Amino acid sequence: MSDTVQFAVHGAIAEAVIDNPPVNATSASVRQGLAEAIRRTEADPAIHALVVRCAGKTFIAGADIREFGKPLVEPGLPDVIAMMDRATKPIIAAVHGTVLGGGFEVALACHYRIALPDTKFGFPEVNLGIVPGAGGTQRTPRLAGLAAAIRLTTEGGPIDAAGALANGLIDAIAEGNLGIAAHVYAEALIAESKGPRSAGQLPMPADDPTLFEEARQTLSRKMRGQSAPLKILDAIRLGYDMDFDAALVRELELCRESIAGPQSRALRHLFAAEREVARVPDLPADAVARPIDRIGVIGLGVMGRGIVMAVASAGLPVMAVGLDRSHVDAAMQGITKLWASSVAKGSLTQEAVDKRLALITISDDPRDLAATQLVIEAVTEDRAIKQAVFATLGQMTQPGTILASNTSFLNIDALAEASGRAEDVCGMHFFNPAHVMRLLENVRAARTNPEVVATIMALGKRIGKLPVLSGVCDGFIVNRMLSKRSREAFFLVEEGASPALIDKVLLSYGFPMGPFALGDLAGLDVQAAARKARAASATERELRANFVEQMVAQGRLGQKTGSGWYIYDEKRKASPNPQTDAMIAAHAERHGLTLRAISEEEIRERLLYAMVNEGAKLLGEGIAARPQEIDIAMVNGLGWPNYTGGPMHWADGIGLDKLLARIERFRAEQGDAYWTPAPLLARHVAEGRGFYA
Numbered sequence: 001m002s003d004t005v006q007f008a009v010h011g012a013i014a015e016a017v018i019d020n021p022p023v024n025a026t027s028a029s030v031r032q033g034l035a036e037a038i039r040r041t042e043a044d045p046a047i048h049a050l051v052v053r054c055a056g057k058t059f060i061a062g063a064d065i066r067e068f069g070k071p072l073v074e075p076g077l078p079d080v081i082a083m084m085d086r087a088t089k090p091i092i093a094a095v096h097g098t099v100l101g102g103g104f105e106v107a108l109a110c111h112y113r114i115a116l117p118d119t120k121f122g123f124p125e126v127n128l129g130i131v132p133g134a135g136g137t138q139r140t141p142r143l144a145g146l147a148a149a150i151r152l153t154t155e156g157g158p159i160d161a162a163g164a165l166a167n168g169l170i171d172a173i174a175e176g177n178l179g180i181a182a183h184v185y186a187e188a189l190i191a192e193s194k195g196p197r198s199a200g201q202l203p204m205p206a207d208d209p210t211l212f213e214e215a216r217q218t219l220s221r222k223m224r225g226q227s228a229p230l231k232i233l234d235a236i237r238l239g240y241d242m243d244f245d246a247a248l249v250r251e252l253e254l255c256r257e258s259i260a261g262p263q264s265r266a267l268r269h270l271f272a273a274e275r276e277v278a279r280v281p282d283l284p285a286d287a288v289a290r291p292i293d294r295i296g297v298i299g300l301g302v303m304g305r306g307i308v309m310a311v312a313s314a315g316l317p318v319m320a321v322g323l324d325r326s327h328v329d330a331a332m333q334g335i336t337k338l339w340a341s342s343v344a345k346g347s348l349t350q351e352a353v354d355k356r357l358a359l360i361t362i363s364d365d366p367r368d369l370a371a372t373q374l375v376i377e378a379v380t381e382d383r384a385i386k387q388a389v390f391a392t393l394g395q396m397t398q399p400g401t402i403l404a405s406n407t408s409f410l411n412i413d414a415l416a417e418a419s420g421r422a423e424d425v426c427g428m429h430f431f432n433p434a435h436v437m438r439l440l441e442n443v444r445a446a447r448t449n450p451e452v453v454a455t456i457m458a459l460g461k462r463i464g465k466l467p468v469l470s471g472v473c474d475g476f477i478v479n480r481m482l483s484k485r486s487r488e489a490f491f492l493v494e495e496g497a498s499p500a501l502i503d504k505v506l507l508s509y510g511f512p513m514g515p516f517a518l519g520d521l522a523g524l525d526v527q528a529a530a531r532k533a534r535a536a537s538a539t540e541r542e543l544r545a546n547f548v549e550q551m552v553a554q555g556r557l558g559q560k561t562g563s564g565w566y567i568y569d570e571k572r573k574a575s576p577n578p579q580t581d582a583m584i585a586a587h588a589e590r591h592g593l594t595l596r597a598i599s600e601e602e603i604r605e606r607l608l609y610a611m612v613n614e615g616a617k618l619l620g621e622g623i624a625a626r627p628q629e630i631d632i633a634m635v636n637g638l639g640w641p642n643y644t645g646g647p648m649h650w651a652d653g654i655g656l657d658k659l660l661a662r663i664e665r666f667r668a669e670q671g672d673a674y675w676t677p678a679p680l681l682a683r684h685v686a687e688g689r690g691f692y693a
Contacts, residue, residue: 005033007040012048013186014041023061024054026102028073031080038083049186050091052110053179058097060106065268068259077102077134078252081109085198090189094182101125105134111197113170114185115161116178122158128271129228129264129643133255137235138247142202143168149236150215154229204239225510226643227263266645270635273628277468280453281625287450289458296321296372299379300331303406306434307376309335312356313435314463319372321363328362367396374402376428383410387418394419402452404428409475412445422447426456429476431637439636440465441476468633471623477630478637484610489515490545493584496595497603499565505603510641516565520558528552539673544591550583605662612651613663616678627691652690660685
């Protein structure tokens with residue numbers, strides 16, 4: 001046997017126990033051990049059944065992605081599963097924990113399945129751009145029906161044991177010890193002379209072309225731009241177009257094609273990058289996270305409320321401090337209303353909401369923050385106001401209490417100095433809505449104690465966020481890169497591209513919305529305030545492109561007033577705005593600008609290459625330690641399409657030499673102030689390497 005599969009015989013029942021920590025992935029040794037267990041079971045006339053189960057916290061939770069892209073070590077998982085199909089003795093899968101991907105396919109290939117009550121099943125490989133390749137698209141519909149199979153394989157969400165039993169994916173739910181329950185179940189099968197029962201011998205459910213088409217339309221909308229969900233639909237259809245064995249062969253081909261494709265490579269890159277950014281490369285080994293059991297939030301506007309909700313949702317007590325009693329009361333009403341909406345939609349129970357509300361203590365006195373170990377400041381985005389708040393916090397909180405700012409672009413070093421305790425100060429920049437958005441930009445200031453960095457990175461995960469560490473600069477990672485896209489978008493409008501065309505180009509690339517629709521959604525008054533705060537460092541041309549200020553002066557603030565770049569009806573559906581066209585024409589005439597036709601290719605390159613070039617500057621300056629931080633931040637904070645792998649991974653795929661050549665052309669056309677290549681980019685091209693060497 002292999003070193004990860006133990007084989008034992010108990011009377012007439014053999015047992016293969018997989019022990020391949022941490023998730024019992026189907027690595028080569030596991031496949032070899034399972035194959036040997038099946039051979040030994042088949043060869044021994046005294047054995048009448050085989051139980052397959054796993055040690056540890058879970059059944060097989062998927063393939064070993066470390067093997068992707070490498071030569072296959074025989075046998076492949078489809079070969080092992082084919083042995084199960086040919087077996088003459090019943091094979092029982094005894095499952096627990098998470099039964100995912102290839103593990104789910106192993107379980108489905110077994111002839112009978114028994115599970116603990118809290119077991120979860122699923123095909124998450126679609127989230128890595130991968131088509132199931134070991135019979136998942138063929139056995140699932142034969143066992144569970146077409147609708148359930150489409151949902152499970154294309155959406156990647158889990159199903160619990162009760163749902164699996166109801167859908168015919170398992171045969172029994174075990175109570176107590178799983179190994180004992182599986183042995184008893186196997187004995188019953190032997191006593192009843194029940195032999196093997198291959199799902200592949202079952203007929204496909206009744207064909208439903210309408211269901212397929214509806215699923216295709218839904219997936220094209222919900223998972224826009226991703227190829228794997230649609231390829232999985234094609235794989236399921238194979239069961240209607242050819243026999244089972246031929247369908248398995250073609251399914252495996254689709255699986256291998258998807259693994260080799262650019263989308264799966266990009267999604268697997270992000271999967272690994274998420275784990276990489278959790279490890280801060282230069283953090284001293286003795287930097288231990290400080291204990292945090294009570295958090296304070298000061299400032300209860302939209303962002304402050306969302307942060308309070310995020311903290312309480314993670315089960316942590318939070319002291320919510322507002323400007324005065326009326327502000328505090330309004331904040332709690334807003335929080336309660338948002339959670340009530342979740343209850344109405346069925347995504348939360350009232351009991352869960354009540355528990356979260358009980359964790360929130362409200363106050364209008366900053367002195368009540370003295371009992372907290374970490375305070376997150378979320379007051380208005382004004383430097384003088386924030387400095388005053390940090391000066392107060394530095395005096396009113398205990399030494400060692402971490403003071404974090406939620407600022408999106410202000411200098412945290414200045415706030416740290418104002419506190420009088422710079423070593424305890426950092427940034428924790430949440431994204432709106434803070435209780436929903438996954439990204440958390442943690443910011444290390446010049447004098448931030450390494451313990452503080454360790455604490456906020458650990459706390460980010462604890463409250464369900466994806467923390468990425470940034471250094472101090474204007475806008476940190478996401479907003480600094482976004483500002484370059486916004487700059488080019490405004491310049492393109494001045495040159496003749498319509499806002500609708502610019503938005504369309506980014507939608508076609510894969511962003512959830514374009515810059516102008518995003519501005520209308522966020523509020524043009526908010527964007528105008530950000531432009532005002534940065535006016536001192538803006539160029540004359542950037543100040544001239546004052547479309548946002550013009551609309552705000554007219555009372556056009558975007559969706560909330562029904563008019564901005566677009567017009568919005570009562571359902572906030574957008575349509576072209578004649579006022580916008582008139583504003584752009586008048587702006588061009590006033591400044592003597594000649595409008596020209598601009599290709600979609602130029603629009604796309606100027607918007608995206610500007611961000612990549614700024615990302616290279618962030619790396620060169622040490623604001624971002626690695627390209628992984630940038631890719632994770634932009635995908636999760638701005639909606640950069642995940643199936644491209646993020647801006648830096650995507651740029652490597654284009655070729656940095658080609659990207660630099662275009663940037664040099666834009667430099668000649670637009671000027672050094674906007675298109676000077678990042679020194680790191682030029683150096684990488686000279687050395688013939690990418691951001692990911």
